[in-house]
Amino acid sequence: MTDSTEKEKPLKTINSIYKQLPDVLLPWYKQNARKLPWRQDTDPYHIWLSEIMLQQTRVEAVRAYYLRFLEQLPDIHTLSKAQESQLFKLWEGLGYYNRARNLQKAAHVIETQYGGHFPNQYEDIRALPGIGPYTAGAIASICFNLPYAAVDGNVLRIITRMTENDSPIDCMQTKTEIAAQLEKVYPKNDCGQFTQALMELGATVCTPKSPKCTECPAMKFCRAYANGTVLQYPVKQPKKDKRLEERTVFLLQHGDKYAITKRTESGLLSGLWQLPNVLGKMDINQALYTAEEFGVQPVELYKQIHRIHIFTHIKWQMTCYHILCAEKPSDFTWATVQEIQTTYALPTAFRMFFENHLKND
Numbered sequence: 001m002t003d004s005t006e007k008e009k010p011l012k013t014i015n016s017i018y019k020q021l022p023d024v025l026l027p028w029y030k031q032n033a034r035k036l037p038w039r040q041d042t043d044p045y046h047i048w049l050s051e052i053m054l055q056q057t058r059v060e061a062v063r064a065y066y067l068r069f070l071e072q073l074p075d076i077h078t079l080s081k082a083q084e085s086q087l088f089k090l091w092e093g094l095g096y097y098n099r100a101r102n103l104q105k106a107a108h109v110i111e112t113q114y115g116g117h118f119p120n121q122y123e124d125i126r127a128l129p130g131i132g133p134y135t136a137g138a139i140a141s142i143c144f145n146l147p148y149a150a151v152d153g154n155v156l157r158i159i160t161r162m163t164e165n166d167s168p169i170d171c172m173q174t175k176t177e178i179a180a181q182l183e184k185v186y187p188k189n190d191c192g193q194f195t196q197a198l199m200e201l202g203a204t205v206c207t208p209k210s211p212k213c214t215e216c217p218a219m220k221f222c223r224a225y226a227n228g229t230v231l232q233y234p235v236k237q238p239k240k241d242k243r244l245e246e247r248t249v250f251l252l253q254h255g256d257k258y259a260i261t262k263r264t265e266s267g268l269l270s271g272l273w274q275l276p277n278v279l280g281k282m283d284i285n286q287a288l289y290t291a292e293e294f295g296v297q298p299v300e301l302y303k304q305i306h307r308i309h310i311f312t313h314i315k316w317q318m319t320c321y322h323i324l325c326a327e328k329p330s331d332f333t334w335a336t337v338q339e340i341q342t343t344y345a346l347p348t349a350f351r352m353f354f355e356n357h358l359k360n361d
Helices: 002-032 044-054 059-072 076-081 084-091 098-113 122-126 133-144 153-163 172-183 191-204 223-227 284-294 337-342 348-360
Strands: 243-254 257-262 277-279 298-310 314-325 333-336
Touching (some): 076 098, 084 098, 122 133, 284 298, 284 314
16 A cells, blocks of 8 residues: 555656746746747737747747748748749748648648638648647647647756656657656646746756746745756767768859759759769869869869758768859859848858858858
């Protein structure tokens, strides 16, 4: 009998932690919420756009992108009708361009299946292209006051610390279990506020490396704080080494124009503009020979630049040769600085060489 009681006690304590969260977080959020442009209303288009942009991206970096995007594509209809070149230019620098593609795909679905009105049921939201459980939970709770949790890295960090849960947070089962526990305590009339309070606590107080525990409204029932184990959570599975790939990039200049070309429609950075590049690391002589094969007739090697760009699973080690050319073959698109800055979207992996050139000239 004693053993059974002891086994039940931790579970009861954890359930108690979840139950106390709304009462402490809602008033705290009301007093401490940051003023962010996407918190001015609960328009599903605004919340959806902000949540997609905020994936893998800092809040401060997203502000300007969000406002500029809405200025040009203010609603679902204009997003669905936008040219891909305009869409990618608005997204330039945010990375993970499939997010932008999926935004437009989802806009098409909303236009054709829902008459341009954002669906208001979780299952329908979740079924839209590019929307996973987190984003669906955020939209459902914030926009439609439905009791669905939005469990991102911030929320996982908060909950695993408060409950001293050592399950790996990059395991789907952990996310699913935490979401299920949270949804049991969602306050009926404040679902959106509760979702945002959890996000805000993780972003501003229960931070990864320097948590402000003494400012936390949940300090009194946080297990990790009580036991001095805060920085031991969350737990992640061991990271796999990124695959290393060497590339040679060509910044080819003819007068005031630069060579760009479009990537294939499949694979990494598919369909985006790029600087000409080849797999493997070339020395200067090999690079000049390759440039001749491009048909540009090199006149001068202006500069050599080395950079590293890291994707989710791949690390590119890049050597870029800035070459002044006598010819501009039609195999490439030749664009001015202004055209590249306003019309053609270059992913960061290539744009950094172009920006380095402009900065140092």
